[in-house]
Amino acid sequence: MSAELLEHIHAHADIDQDEAEIILRAFKSKTIHKHEHILSPGEICRHETFIISGCFKMSYVDSQGAEHVASFGVENWYISDFYSFLSEKPSIYTITALEDSQILQIFKPDLDRLLNTIRGMERYYRILFQNAFVSLQSRTMEQISATAEERYSTFLKRYPGFQNRVPQYLIASYLGISPQFLSKIRRRAAHRKQI
């Protein structure tokens, strides 16, 4: 059942059998139902969460009361407020299950122990954050330089099928546009294809 995590680690770093068992014991398995929160604003994010199955959003509510989706998480991704986790300061985010989900969680002291004792873990997390940084950078640059329509189009290409999994207004929020405007973009695109 936790083969997913081990596979994910193996894809990035070398760990042996013994280490694999130590790692697995450090993660706690949990079932989360749709609509449940695993992090709420004001709380310190106490664990990193690896998603075995299901889907989450991490979002925050601004001073105007508008919700903004910071990121989505699906199978074989992590979803956590790393700022809060690392600094042990209160988070501004909410992490909510968008589907019934199966997760593995590790607390900071346990993770720190793994990082100190298992060499492959350090590499694994370095590569995770490298990749996360690189992909976030391309999202940020798109946000700055591309129109809403272009952003939506690359979103569809980058995460095919995802549009059918989460409500459209959350995708709009992730893209930084209003749900109404995303609807209009879709109409234009559909219309254009017909011609």
Added chain:
Amino acid sequence: MSAELLEHIHAHADIDQDEAEIILRAFKSKTIHKHEHILSPGEICRHETFIISGCFKMSYVDSQGAEHVASFGVENWYISDFYSFLSEKPSIYTITALEDSQILQIFKPDLDRLLNTIRGMERYYRILFQNAFVSLQSRTMEQISATAEERYSTFLKRYPGFQNRVPQYLIASYLGISPQFLSKIRRRAAHRKQI
């Protein structure tokens, strides 16, 4: 002269005297003059660049010919296209010196060697990318949720003094707005203070 890099590493990870020397030998020192490029579009980013002194921008020119600043780099920061560096694929970015600068560069094979042989290096880079990810995430969220004026205001708070170091139109580009509009924002803010 390379004390800066060692200090930076020491702040994040433990390395001993021998390791420090091996690391320093892997980095090559260079002087870069204002306006010079250390990366051009189409090139593969062959090295990570640590800035001893001076200032750089990393930017790209979109299909409309507009320049967008992805990031700035100053003393004790790295400036590189990590996507290109890690994947060894052509970069879309230009990295340009905004001042006469002193840098240290490491090539990928040398870095890989260090990561394999010196345990502290892996930790050092993990923490670098963690921090980079966290700070980029907050920039991205601001981009999505805040107005241009708010973004400028937090930029000033986050990087105090930086406004006097680089031309205003580059800050505008970094914030994702036109230089004219930034000028108008500044006027409004100045006017408001007077009242």
Added chain:
DNA sequence: CGCGACGTTGATTTGCCTCAACGATTGTGG
């Protein structure tokens, strides 16, 4: 069935862009 969540559509407004023109400063070659 009825309600709430979600998507759509149209009308209006607004934040920001583009275009254009003009000072101020810097720097550079004659």
Added chain:
DNA sequence: CCACAATCGTTGAGGCAAATCAACGTCGCG
């Protein structure tokens, strides 16, 4: 050392992308 160009910031007019407001249709679910 000056003249001229280039670079940078400012300002105003007009326009466009996207937000907001409001209303309505549809679907899934309690």
